[in-house]
Amino acid sequence: MDYGESLDQMIAYADETNTPKVFPGNNNSHAVHRNDFPHPVVARFVRVNPRQWSGMIALRIELFGCDYATDIASFDGQSYIRIDLTFQPIISVVDRLHFRFKTIESEGLLIYSHGYQGDIFAVQLVRSSLILTIGLGGGKNTIVKLGSAVDDGVWHSVSIAREEYQLEAWLDGVPQVTEMEHGYFRINLERELFIGGMLNLQQPFVKATSTTQARQNFKVALRDCGSTNHIIWQLRHFTPPGSSVSGT
Structure with missing residues (x-):
């Protein structure tokens, strides 16, 4: 199955091994076989490629979904969002974050935050x-490296889930499970949260805390x-004290 927002830009729905998934069907002319998606598929177009069974190709299909509406933030390489975490720091043992992005750039800083303890x-x-x-x-x-040629x-879907040292990340529904480096089990982000880039990518704390570094804003x-801490939700409804939106 392929899906996308235009017929000339579609991606294949993949399984956990990043192989295009083949969905099982029924084995007779009347039974119903149901396939549930572990992660939502957001698309305007869905293309199904039926496979041969018992020397014949036949297809009856129903797709069940819901209406979809969203807000889109666009960044031009000079614009970014800065959220001041001084009054509402992110201190958590369990984290959940999900977002979708689309770009034609091979380099860029999408989300960045750091704390006083490293x-x-x-x-x-x-x-x-x-x-x-x-x-x-x-x-x-x-x-953790996710995907290639994104x-x-x-549009690509990203989900990140952490519970203490257990980290799971999905790119377009393909999971990657990682045991994190042991140290503290709580994340403490008390300074700033940047989305789409930051004023100076050469700041010392960026170089000191990231061994792989993007060379430009997104x-x-x-x-x-x-996210589980509602910072992103709050940004949609009001600007936290000390926060700013820079650029266009």
Whole structure:
């Protein structure tokens, strides 16, 4: 199955091994076989390629979904969002973050935050791959590489879940499970949270806490952002004290 927002920009729905998934069907002419998606598929178009069974090809299909509406934030490489975490720091043992992005750039800083004890959370595009960096303090960072060639101008879905040292990340429904570097089990982000870029990518704390570093801010469209700490939700409704939106 392929899906996308235009017929000329579609991606294949993949299984956990990043192989295009073949959905099982029934084995007779009347039974119903149901396939449930573990992660939502957001698309305007869905293309189904029926496979041969018993020497014949036949297809009856029903797709069940719901209406979809979203807000889109666009960044041009000069614009970014800065959220002041002084009055509402992110201090958590369990984290959930999900978002969708679309870009044709191979490099860019998408999300970045750090704390006073060396904690870090960063999502970057480096050489056309999505790089997730998480550090819980003590200088021990966990780096996860997700996908390749995600600078294809197609919407990609990202989900990140952490519980203490257990980290799971999904790119377009393909999971990657990682045991994080042990140190502290709580993340403490008390300074700032940047979305779409930052004023100076050469700041010392960026170099010191990230072994893989994007060379520019993102030229990207971003939507469907959500997190367990509600920071993103609050940004949609009001600007936290000390926060700002820079650029266009």
